[in-house]
Amino acid sequence: MRERRLPLSDAVPLAHTLASRVAEQHDCRVLFIKGSVAEAYRLRPHRLSSDVDVWASPDDFERYLTALRRFGWRERELRPAPRILELHSTTLIHDSWPCDIDVHRVFPGMLAEPQDTFDHLWDHRSGVDVAGVSIPACDRMGTAVVTALHALRDMHVERNRAEFAYLVDTLRDSLTRAERERLVEIASATGAAQTLGPFLERLRIQPPEPPSDAAYVHRWHDWEWRRQNNNPTSRWVREAIRRPFYKVPARLWRAVVLPGDLFWQLHPEVEPTRRAMWIARGRRLGRGAAALPGVVSVAWSSYRDDQHGGR
Amino acid sequence: MEERRSSRVDDVATGRWVHADDLAQTCGADRSSVLDLGQIKRGMSPSPYVLEGSGHTIWSILRAPHQVSEVVRVVAGETGLDGSDLEDTVVSFIEELHHLGLLSRLP
Numbered sequence: 001m002r003e004r005r006l007p008l009s010d011a012v013p014l015a016h017t018l019a020s021r022v023a024e025q026h027d028c029r030v031l032f033i034k035g036s037v038a039e040a041y042r043l044r045p046h047r048l049s050s051d052v053d054v055w056a057s058p059d060d061f062e063r064y065l066t067a068l069r070r071f072g073w074r075e076r077e078l079r080p081a082p083r084i085l086e087l088h089s090t091t092l093i094h095d096s097w098p099c100d101i102d103v104h105r106v107f108p109g110m111l112a113e114p115q116d117t118f119d120h121l122w123d124h125r126s127g128v129d130v131a132g133v134s135i136p137a138c139d140r141m142g143t144a145v146v147t148a149l150h151a152l153r154d155m156h157v158e159r160n161r162a163e164f165a166y167l168v169d170t171l172r173d174s175l176t177r178a179e180r181e182r183l184v185e186i187a188s189a190t191g192a193a194q195t196l197g198p199f200l201e202r203l204r205i206q207p208p209e210p211p212s213d214a215a216y217v218h219r220w221h222d223w224e225w226r227r228q229n230n231n232p233t234s235r236w237v238r239e240a241i242r243r244p245f246y247k248v249p250a251r252l253w254r255a256v257v258l259p260g261d262l263f264w265q266l267h268p269e270v271e272p273t274r275r276a277m278w279i280a281r282g283r284r285l286g287r288g289a290a291a292l293p294g295v296v297s298v299a300w301s302s303y304r305d306d307q308h309g310g311r
Numbered sequence: 312m313e314e315r316r317s318s319r320v321d322d323v324a325t326g327r328w329v330h331a332d333d334l335a336q337t338c339g340a341d342r343s344s345v346l347d348l349g350q351i352k353r354g355m356s357p358s359p360y361v362l363e364g365s366g367h368t369i370w371s372i373l374r375a376p377h378q379v380s381e382v383v384r385v386v387a388g389e390t391g392l393d394g395s396d397l398e399d400t401v402v403s404f405i406e407e408l409h410h411l412g413l414l415s416r417l418p
């Protein structure tokens with residue numbers, strides 16, 4: 001009866017209940033998403049999860065992190081790498097638990113204002129039973145949308161393609177009219193009309209009209225950039241070209257040469273010798289050069305979209 | 312000394328025992344993992360406990376209220392051990408679970 005022997009398969013459901021109770025105790029609104037919840041709704045095949053995914057209302061986010069810290073959870077250190085989509089979650093770890101808790105502030109692919117998005121899903125929440133305890137979660141169609149977007153973000157990953165296919169197969173012939181309408185409602189309310197496009201298309205559902213304001217279009221381009229070309233070169237270029245025009249060359253140069261401190265922070269796996277460092281730098285530049293044509297193609301496509309009204 | 316032990320055993324043995332109210336738990340074929348969520352209300356960080364072997368058997372029996380004698384009978388049946396040899400072990404285990412807040416005593 002010792003905590004150190006807690007297997008991951010038991011830790012994950014128990015950590016869901018802990019995270020739920022901490023939220024309840026501190027009046028924080030949270031929704032559990034992905035793994036255990038998707039399985040409870042039979043929207044994902046069973047596989048061992050290694051973490052808890054909990055989405056905190058943006059206005060409760062910091063308070064919820066503080067509450068979890070009181071119970072011994074602490075942030076996992078992040079490498080200072082550039083990102084295309086904003087950092088959507090904070091990963092917490094605990095000495096007594098073999099699993100992480102990922103606290104989401106936003107969900108990638110939902111491009112509406114984060115607070116409006118969360119509020120919509122919260123208003124339609126349900127309780128899902130995990131480890132004998134009812135925890136708050138998105139409704140079944142909300143969970144389907146989250147599961148689809150999670151897969152669509154990285155369709156080059158085989159597991160995501162398999163889970164997307166499973167989701168589509170599960171829903172295609174069983175959706176009721178009300179569920180179809182609910183999917184359209186979620187896509188519209190959360191700004192996922194375009195990001196969910198391939199999912200709705202497979203379900204033969206006409207997507208709602210996407211917004212056309214500049215903030216939305218910017219987020220849509222970020223999503224497409226990230227979806228089509230998720231590699232370090234692409235992230236560095238995207239991060240550089242967001243800056244004022246005159247700062248772009250310096251930023252790109254920094255990405256190429258990578259100052260010493262930053263190199264070691266980004267590549268802690270490299271043996272700390274000069275020889276190993278130069279070999280790793282050479283390989284890094286080789287990978288960057290190989291990825292460059294794809295990045296240029298996506299950059300050009302993004303630029304052309306901008307010139308033709310943003311879509 | 313012997314008298315004190317006997318009183319303790321009697322005390323545990325006369326009650327009926329069942330899982331405490333505010334627990335999260337996963338139950339497999341050969342293992343249960345348990346978390347006392349009530350501790351969060353008291354501002355404490357609950358530790359997860361893993362019950363295996365006869366501990367798992369006892370835990371499974373106590374899903375519904377049972378007396379020690381009933382628990383001993385089932386464990387003896389499963390392990391082939393003599394019930395009188397098991398009673399002390401079962402009493403100690405139930406006491407420990409009670410102390411951890413995982414079991415409640417019914418009159």
